Amino acid sequence: MTPERRAAPVPVPPTATYRLQLQPAFPFRAAAAAVPYLASLGVSHLHLSPVLEAVPGSPHGYDVVDPTRVRAELGGEEGLRELARTAREHGLGLVVDIVPNHMAMAPRHNRALWEVLREGPGSPYARWFDIDWEAQGGQVLLPVLGGPVGAELAHLRVDGDVLRYHDHVFPLREGTADLPLPRLLDAQWYRPAWWRLARTELNYRRFFSISELIGVRVEDPEVFEATHGTILRLLHEGVVDGLRVDHPDGLADPDGYLERLHGASGGRWTVVEKILADGERLPDSWPVAGTTGYDALRRVDGLFTDPAGAGELLGHYRRFAAPQTDRGGDWAATVRRAAYGVLGHELAAETERLTRVASRVCATSADPALRDRAPWALRTALEELLVRLEVYRPYASGDPAAVVTEEAAEEARQAFVVPQEAGAVDVVRGLVLGGEGPSGAEFRARFAQTSSALRAKSVEDTAFYRYVPLLSANEVGGDPGDPGVSPAGFHAYCARVQRDWPATGTVVSTHDTKRSADVRAALAVLTECPQRWADVLEQAMRTQQDTTDDATDGASDAMADGQLAWAAWQTVFGLGPAAPERVQEALLKHVREAGLYTSWTEQEPPYEKAVAAFVAAGPCGAPGERVAALRAALEPYVRANVLGTALVHLTMPGVPDLYQGTESEYRALVDPDNRRPVRFPPADPGVKNAVTAAALRLRRRRPDAFGERATYEPLPAEGAAAEHCLAFARSGRVVTAVTRLSLRLAETGGWRETRLTLPPGQWVDVLAEEREPARAFTGHARVADLFERLPVALLERAD
Numbered sequence: 001m002t003p004e005r006r007a008a009p010v011p012v013p014p015t016a017t018y019r020l021q022l023q024p025a026f027p028f029r030a031a032a033a034a035v036p037y038l039a040s041l042g043v044s045h046l047h048l049s050p051v052l053e054a055v056p057g058s059p060h061g062y063d064v065v066d067p068t069r070v071r072a073e074l075g076g077e078e079g080l081r082e083l084a085r086t087a088r089e090h091g092l093g094l095v096v097d098i099v100p101n102h103m104a105m106a107p108r109h110n111r112a113l114w115e116v117l118r119e120g121p122g123s124p125y126a127r128w129f130d131i132d133w134e135a136q137g138g139q140v141l142l143p144v145l146g147g148p149v150g151a152e153l154a155h156l157r158v159d160g161d162v163l164r165y166h167d168h169v170f171p172l173r174e175g176t177a178d179l180p181l182p183r184l185l186d187a188q189w190y191r192p193a194w195w196r197l198a199r200t201e202l203n204y205r206r207f208f209s210i211s212e213l214i215g216v217r218v219e220d221p222e223v224f225e226a227t228h229g230t231i232l233r234l235l236h237e238g239v240v241d242g243l244r245v246d247h248p249d250g251l252a253d254p255d256g257y258l259e260r261l262h263g264a265s266g267g268r269w270t271v272v273e274k275i276l277a278d279g280e281r282l283p284d285s286w287p288v289a290g291t292t293g294y295d296a297l298r299r300v301d302g303l304f305t306d307p308a309g310a311g312e313l314l315g316h317y318r319r320f321a322a323p324q325t326d327r328g329g330d331w332a333a334t335v336r337r338a339a340y341g342v343l344g345h346e347l348a349a350e351t352e353r354l355t356r357v358a359s360r361v362c363a364t365s366a367d368p369a370l371r372d373r374a375p376w377a378l379r380t381a382l383e384e385l386l387v388r389l390e391v392y393r394p395y396a397s398g399d400p401a402a403v404v405t406e407e408a409a410e411e412a413r414q415a416f417v418v419p420q421e422a423g424a425v426d427v428v429r430g431l432v433l434g435g436e437g438p439s440g441a442e443f444r445a446r447f448a449q450t451s452s453a454l455r456a457k458s459v460e461d462t463a464f465y466r467y468v469p470l471l472s473a474n475e476v477g478g479d480p481g482d483p484g485v486s487p488a489g490f491h492a493y494c495a496r497v498q499r500d501w502p503a504t505g506t507v508v509s510t511h512d513t514k515r516s517a518d519v520r521a522a523l524a525v526l527t528e529c530p531q532r533w534a535d536v537l538e539q540a541m542r543t544q545q546d547t548t549d550d551a552t553d554g555a556s557d558a559m560a561d562g563q564l565a566w567a568a569w570q571t572v573f574g575l576g577p578a579a580p581e582r583v584q585e586a587l588l589k590h591v592r593e594a595g596l597y598t599s600w601t602e603q604e605p606p607y608e609k610a611v612a613a614f615v616a617a618g619p620c621g622a623p624g625e626r627v628a629a630l631r632a633a634l635e636p637y638v639r640a641n642v643l644g645t646a647l648v649h650l651t652m653p654g655v656p657d658l659y660q661g662t663e664s665e666y667r668a669l670v671d672p673d674n675r676r677p678v679r680f681p682p683a684d685p686g687v688k689n690a691v692t693a694a695a696l697r698l699r700r701r702r703p704d705a706f707g708e709r710a711t712y713e714p715l716p717a718e719g720a721a722a723e724h725c726l727a728f729a730r731s732g733r734v735v736t737a738v739t740r741l742s743l744r745l746a747e748t749g750g751w752r753e754t755r756l757t758l759p760p761g762q763w764v765d766v767l768a769e770e771r772e773p774a775r776a777f778t779g780h781a782r783v784a785d786l787f788e789r790l791p792v793a794l795l796e797r798a799d
Helices: 003-007 028-041 076-089 111-122 149-155 181-186 195-201 221-236 254-265 294-303 307-321 331-344 348-364 375-386 406-413 423-432 437-460 487-500 517-528 530-548 555-559 562-575 580-594 605-617 624-633 635-651 686-701 742-747
Strands: 017-020 045-048 052-054 064-070 093-098 102-104 140-145 156-159 162-165 168-171 190-194 210-215 242-245 269-272 655-659 712-714 725-730 734-739 755-757 763-765 780-782 792-797
Touching: 017 028, 028 045, 028 076, 028 686, 064 076, 064 111, 064 221, 076 093, 093 221, 111 140, 111 168, 140 195, 149 156, 149 181, 149 190, 156 181, 168 190, 190 195, 195 348, 221 254, 242 254, 254 269, 294 487, 294 517, 294 635, 307 517, 307 530, 307 562, 331 348, 331 375, 331 437, 348 375, 348 423, 348 437, 375 406, 375 423, 375 437, 406 423, 423 437, 487 712, 487 725, 517 530, 517 562, 517 635, 517 742, 530 562, 530 605, 530 624, 562 580, 562 605, 562 624, 580 605, 624 635, 635 686, 635 725, 635 734, 635 742, 635 792, 686 792
Parallel strands: 017 045, 017 655, 045 093, 064 102, 093 242, 140 190, 242 269
Antiparallel strands: 052 064, 102 210, 156 162, 162 168, 712 725, 725 734, 734 792, 755 780, 763 792
């Protein structure tokens, strides 16, 4: 940690937060009703999804339409204040998710956007939105029509001073209402267009490839003040205590934004949704507490993944599914091909805009070396460099040369036949590294914004659905090509966190995870029995083949898609007993995201019907009983992973954030499955709930043992099974010990005389049941005794 960061005023951070997904069906009033239970659980703060005015009916709130008002559907500002009062009565504070990068492209509800569409670039709100007015003849492209405009004219009608198209309503430019329809459309500051044109013609920045979300220019101080005034007022009035910043990578200047936010908030506890690649560090200069915790998620998951078994599982997957190398067979090659595809398809408009900016900088440069660069050459250079980025984006506060490397540039030059034309690579790299001063600033910002969108779309939303040997590794922030994490690697990570970012957030399940932690914990067991999994899968597929040979519903056609089949069977193994429609919905999303045979924008109904038939007849049918039987046989080892993941998360360095419902067993797939309502308190709490509550209450009781001045000490076990015990001490007062790779442990003879040397003092088992006599340990404790009742142990030093 740098001296500058240490000197920054940072209020006392939470000890633990609990994420609530607010929506019209779960408003502030419902959250207030859950407060007594959540306070008894042991968290210190409620973590609320976005609370500002959003599109009516929005189930998530990230589609903000008015940042100056608290969302009426949730109860409005008074409802939020009442929730805050109830929370404080029970000793809880509030942390709120904010969305600085984008707003909803919904003119009917977004007053600021309505004014821009009515008045054009002369509107006082025009500076709010990231619109390229030089493109599209000075009109904002609105990709809302179901077909080409000529085919949709009959559905466009003038109604007073507005233009209507089905449920869409747009303002009319003053003095144009009486014009004939074709001329009226040409006279507007916007252009209603076929939705398919968004891919190549869009002229406003959006969130990834979601045209319904328009980029906001919070780098402008006036826009920052206008869009953050309400949240900052709630902070200063004590209604809200901390912030989670959604997607700062999308901003033109994350460094400057976070500095401004830090100053305006008075240094409140703030974490940022930043996905860090392996080996990437959060910029030290950022005045934040840390990330929202996906970097922690990867390390925790990796602890319970057998790297050797993952490699063997990969071999079985390749034999079973026979994927092409760059379409799911090899991780790095799959990511690279996906990136090329995204740049040429979903992000084609962004690539074109970036090319225009680069061309303009080169054409106006005083440096002759930048002149005479053809747009196609600049575009090629941009694409070749972008697909080779291994992080989400370069930062002004970092070292761009370490991100856009010379090695990447050398590879990029190979895309050119004529060596002189390959000089475009050096031109583009030079601009990224800071060439052309202020005139290159826009290019650098847009390059960074495009790179973050590309990384998210090509990795999280494409490659994760193509490369599927181990689904638990395909998680935000994860590295499917190297899913295991050694105890030594985990300890080193925790030591860095405690030293540099002790109040950072940590998570294992969120509203954005592809699978909840408990589902991933079950899937990780497959790395301990890859051959057993392959055998059961072969039997299940043979059973399904026997029942579908004479079928005419297309199920046998989908069975030929080995990657889908492998992913489908893993899905039902990880999820366990569940309603078939949940599996169906997740698998339909899976194949559309993969984009190999169908996609969101180019759907193939026959293939999708075959997928549904396959899932119904196999994983959700009688053949699925074989996988269910394997899951039941492995349940003790799944349980060890579930409890181990939970306890490590709750006691490692950082501030743990619990996603709603995950204090108890929680099996969920990708959204919207993971946003289903939960019950407070849970109907059947179970062992995981008891472990979670014990750990949270201990954190609340001994905050200094876990806080910013705490210490982290690895505790190595000794003996034949030492590698299966992961243990650490916090500030000499608390010891966490968990079982890892428990199936391998059982197969090799169990704990035997493996021992764990505890720090000085007498240690009491915090997880003991109320009716049990107190269990105490000292010195060289037998691991078998520590784990006599549970595969995890949480010890507190008796003072």
